[in-house]
Amino acid sequence: MKRKIDPIDTNDLSDSTLCKLFTLASTLKGNNIDPRLFQNIIGPSTDCANEQATMYKNSIWYKSLLNAEKTCLKEDQIKKIHYKFDDGNEMVEEYNVDTRVLLRRAWNMKGKLGGEGKWSVEIGDPIPDATTNADTLDLMESKDQPILLKRNTRINIEWRIRNLPYPIETYSIKAYDEEKLIIIRTSNKKYFKKLAVPELTRLCLPIEQANLQATHKFSTLIITYRKPQAILDMEKEWYEEVNKIKPMKDMPNDCKTQ
Numbered sequence: 001m002k003r004k005i006d007p008i009d010t011n012d013l014s015d016s017t018l019c020k021l022f023t024l025a026s027t028l029k030g031n032n033i034d035p036r037l038f039q040n041i042i043g044p045s046t047d048c049a050n051e052q053a054t055m056y057k058n059s060i061w062y063k064s065l066l067n068a069e070k071t072c073l074k075e076d077q078i079k080k081i082h083y084k085f086d087d088g089n090e091m092v093e094e095y096n097v098d099t100r101v102l103l104r105r106a107w108n109m110k111g112k113l114g115g116e117g118k119w120s121v122e123i124g125d126p127i128p129d130a131t132t133n134a135d136t137l138d139l140m141e142s143k144d145q146p147i148l149l150k151r152n153t154r155i156n157i158e159w160r161i162r163n164l165p166y167p168i169e170t171y172s173i174k175a176y177d178e179e180k181l182i183i184i185r186t187s188n189k190k191y192f193k194k195l196a197v198p199e200l201t202r203l204c205l206p207i208e209q210a211n212l213q214a215t216h217k218f219s220t221l222i223i224t225y226r227k228p229q230a231i232l233d234m235e236k237e238w239y240e241e242v243n244k245i246k247p248m249k250d251m252p253n254d255c256k257t258q
Contacts, residue, residue: 040198043170056234061202065238069076072245078103081242089117093242094124100239104154122198123152154223155232159195166190168216173223175207182207193221 037087056062068091069084077098083091088110094103104124109117119127126149144163151158163186172185200207211226227235 010085054233056203056230059203062234062238070242070245072242072247074247079242079247081245088186092119095239095242099154100236101154102235104225106151121150123150125149148193155199155227157199157227158225159223161193161221161223163219164191164216164221165219168214168221171214171216173212173214175209175212177207180207182212182225184223185223197225197229200228203234205230209257 064085065083067086072084073080073082074097075098075122079095079097081093081095083093085091090108092104092106094105095101096103102123105122106119106124106127107122108119111117121127144162147162149160149162151160163212164184166188170186174183174185175181176183180197180201182197184191184193184195186192197207205228211228213224213226215222
């Protein structure tokens, strides 16, 4: 006689526990073991039987986006969304209206003492520093130093590292899932870099070597990571969500700095 196991209510599980369950389901699928065998334990709300297409809806990241206070401004073909989160942090995203691709994501993290934080860019070109003057030029990095830029495309996450003149065979680019990092090394020991991939970490997705590709041209190392289906699905749905926000006529002061 088979013993019936009641499904777990996923609303009572922590995000880290859900992450482990999703990772387990993904591992099982990779080993040709049907994750539906575990459906009676995980419960239908995680949708593991239908792969991981909608698992992002259970993530803290997705829920925080839904719950954030959001305002919108549209300039030509660029839609800007300003988020205010419950913890006091702020985020600005810029989308191309034609392609629906995220062009920039910048964060203003609340200071430890509650003061005004400094904006930092997660995706897109750096924000010009208006405070740069002749007195600080001698403290700036040399133009010959490697410069890292992160871009977002419809199907890939992309990093471009300029001022790396070494040929492509010089580079070792490995995905380390346990550390949730992509690590770049050169055989001549001239360059070493760790790349975080928060897009994967936020959705509890593994970092897979098979999704990595690299090319080198014009002294620039270009690394691309193919987006898993879960990220593609979330980005598509989230654009529909932000598209419902009516643009403001006047941009909030917090967004004007972007």
